[in-house]
Amino acid sequence: MENIVLVCTAGMSTSLLVSKMKEIAGRNNIEINIEALAQSELKSYNKRIDLILLGPQVKYLLNNLERNYKNSETRFDVIDSIHYGTLNGKAVLNQALTLLNKKVI
């Protein structure tokens, strides 16, 4: 099962989005694990990660991800700010599925 991690400064606002994404994934029978993390928790997170999605407010962390994950399978991207602000779980889930080369809903 793919593991997706959403990252923001304290893991608070992304956790709202994660619960929406999980709900939609569940309704469409998509087997996927989604978690919200604070930026400081990401380094010590030791499960396998397939995709990291950054909240738009921490898009500056892309540089760090490029540095840390350049030799790994992990993909990463920034969440669209309007989708983030409107907590559009479906759009963000589709963004994730596209990045994982899966069928969108």
Next chain:
Amino acid sequence: MLSKFIKVMENRFVPFASKLGSQRHLLAIRDGFISIMPLAIIGSLAILINNFPINYYQQYMVGVFGAEWTTFSNYIYSGTFSIMSLLIVFSISYNLAESYNNDPLLAALISFSSFIITIIQSGPQGFTIPFKWLDASGLLVAVIVSLLATEIYVKMMDLIEIRKNTNQGTMTPILNRYFSALIPTILIFIIFSLMRIIFAFLGIENIFQEIYRLIQLPLLGLANNLFTALVIVFIGHFFWFLGLHGTNILEPVIQTLYLPALQENIQAVSNNLAVPNIFTKPFFDSFVYMGGSGTTISLLIVIYLFSNSKRKKDLMKLSSTQSVFNINEPILYGLPIVMSPIYLIPFILTPLVLTLSSYFAILTGLVPKTIAMVPWGTPPIISGFLITGSISGSLLQIFNIFIGILIYFPFVKIAERIKD
């Protein structure tokens, strides 16, 4: 024209802010402070419990627990907030080594020892650790020592790693790891010990005293100045306006400048002295950033009371509860405020005005200075009381929210007229 201006700003400042926000050492400092926050908050609240300025309360506590009742909380404070530098050495080093994918525990232990080597003083009864430099007054030295020790450690381990790859050893991995760490560790301690001797030779017995006097004191003076406070609020919100977490990017600076200011206040209160500093970390968090950056709690109230637009009502449903806990990303990106020329003015103006109003409220003595810290998610009105120990702190928050409403109101109306 305005949108062109915003485009130019974006192209110019976003790369700069990104660099600042992703800089490895600044990130380590920021994460280091975040790691010790629970301890700092508990320590500050312990002192608040001792010093609620209510006569009846004080008499009651003395009556129940005896005259020495404050000792209980003083112990907690002394083991947490009071040894902030000791904690920060460990946690910055840990976070920095982790970002290099190196052994964080070993790096943190080495930094901890290096800090002790830097601080011990010889006296008639042998070596002692001067407790007073373990608090925020030793913060700058703590940051420097932890960055320096960790950098040397990581760089040397990398060198050894390269050599090891060329001639494979036969030791078990764990043993190998500690053996190879031996040389860098020794070298780091030699450097720090030698530094002490060189400084002593130059007539500086206490490095902390000198760095505090020469750098940290002037810096704190600069920080506790209305102009600096306004600049910091402005930059933070300007970054936010460009869509980046401004307060987070500035966090290393804010913590290093305004946490020691709070500590001075706490220290003064517990010694029954006049409280010195107006600007502290909780000053900004609780009096200015209510509902999150931009004091968006005022904006939400305006929209809730005066707006008819359906989209905004939907937005309200999404974000009103979080706003109480000072989380406002959905409003910033969803309304949106970010990159919106209409909201640019109130979003930056409101926090600046509230910094001024809070400053004058405290300066004139209407509201006491901040003497405690609460988690940033603590709802307004509650937080105002807790950080000052006085109801007038909450009243100032209500007053500030009201000013925010006055500033946001016309802009919400303009935004609606343009939408229609």
